[in-house]
Amino acid sequence: MSPGVRHVILAAVLFGTTGTSQALGPDTADPLTVGAIRLVVGALGLLAVAGSGGKLREALRADGRWLLLGIVGVAGYQLTFFGGVRLAGVGIGTLLTIGSAPVFTGIAARLITGERPVGAWYPATGLAIVGLALIADLGGDPDAVGVALALAAGATYALFAVGSDRVIQASTPTAAMAVIFGGGALLLAPVLLLGDLSWVASAGGVGSALWLGLMATTVAYVFYARGLAVTPVTTVSTLVLAEPLTALLLATLVLSEPLGLRSLSGATLVGIGLLVLSRGSRRDHPAVSPTP
Numbered sequence: 001m002s003p004g005v006r007h008v009i010l011a012a013v014l015f016g017t018t019g020t021s022q023a024l025g026p027d028t029a030d031p032l033t034v035g036a037i038r039l040v041v042g043a044l045g046l047l048a049v050a051g052s053g054g055k056l057r058e059a060l061r062a063d064g065r066w067l068l069l070g071i072v073g074v075a076g077y078q079l080t081f082f083g084g085v086r087l088a089g090v091g092i093g094t095l096l097t098i099g100s101a102p103v104f105t106g107i108a109a110r111l112i113t114g115e116r117p118v119g120a121w122y123p124a125t126g127l128a129i130v131g132l133a134l135i136a137d138l139g140g141d142p143d144a145v146g147v148a149l150a151l152a153a154g155a156t157y158a159l160f161a162v163g164s165d166r167v168i169q170a171s172t173p174t175a176a177m178a179v180i181f182g183g184g185a186l187l188l189a190p191v192l193l194l195g196d197l198s199w200v201a202s203a204g205g206v207g208s209a210l211w212l213g214l215m216a217t218t219v220a221y222v223f224y225a226r227g228l229a230v231t232p233v234t235t236v237s238t239l240v241l242a243e244p245l246t247a248l249l250l251a252t253l254v255l256s257e258p259l260g261l262r263s264l265s266g267a268t269l270v271g272i273g274l275l276v277l278s279r280g281s282r283r284d285h286p287a288v289s290p291t292p
Contacts, residue, residue, distance in 0.1 A: 005278045007227035008239040009064070014220035016246025018212060019094075020254050025208030031086045033195035034212070035078035036188040041213020042221065043181035047224060050178035059179040067165035069112075070176075071183035073106035078188060081153035089193025096147060098244055101153030101161075105237035113166070117234035118279050120257040124240040127273035129242045134266025135248060149207025164225070165233040173225030177289045181221070238277055239269055 022034060032215045050056055060067075085093035109115040160180070200203040200283040228236050245267055252258075 004230035011224035012242035031082035042217025045218030055175035069163030076156035084150030096150035104158035124277035131269030
């Protein structure tokens with residue numbers, strides 16, 4: 001397993017703690033303000049890690065198209081994902097977002113940058129999506145707006161991933177993340193000004209905000225960016241599916257949620273898909289080639 005793959009999987013493990021962190025936080029926390037707080041705290045952490053050296057200036061001088069793509073993508077993801085989960089339900093919302101993100105990323109990378117996925121991406125992504133379908137509760141009649149928002153979250157993640165990939169190539173992984181998340185935080189500032197932030201004042205609220213911002217964002221995206229710097233963006237988007245495996249494990253061990261045979265089978269399929277993809281996924285792999 002290459003260092004890039006390990007970094008992405010470590011990031012995905014930290015991403016997978018967000019649901020448990022929210023569940024252990026205040027019940028009054030509004031999903032939109034949770035997303036905005038996470039982005040702001042995470043951006044401040046990334047800026048602190050990146051420092052004020054020349055690498056930040058290099059990231060700021062990157063092609064404006066890629067910066068804008070990354071910033072709009074990361075801000076849009078926070079709004080659409082938390083809104084989609086709230087309206088469509090956790091199972092459907094999470095499945096549609098996480099399951100559609102690799103597909104949207106593959107399409108976006110092909111159309112925008114011309115990058116083709118590695119050959120293993122296709123079976124690995126297919127296995128992982130089937131596994132997610134088994135893990136998620138697909139019953140009921142989900143809200144149509146929630147479904148649309150969840151799919152929009154998958155699409156905005158793809159924009160963030162493709163834009164970030166190009167900014168990283170122009171600077172350094174941490175500096176690129178700091179600039180993109182800083183821009184996203186500025187875009188979501190109105191949410192903080194208009195939203196109810198009273199939940200942050202409680203001990204549980206502070207703990208949840210700090211974990212979501214510093215661990216599930218700052219530290220996670222340092223790992224994510226380092227992995228993205230040496231791994232094709234389409235491969236990264238599928239490796240991030242280690243997130244729901246972590247979420248499932250934490251829900252069972254920490255929240256005492258039951259783990260049925262169906263969920264266990266789905267987790268196994270996701271794991272097999274990730275194992276398939278973890279081999280031969282460096283950026284210089286011959287199967288990854290831009291169009292002429």
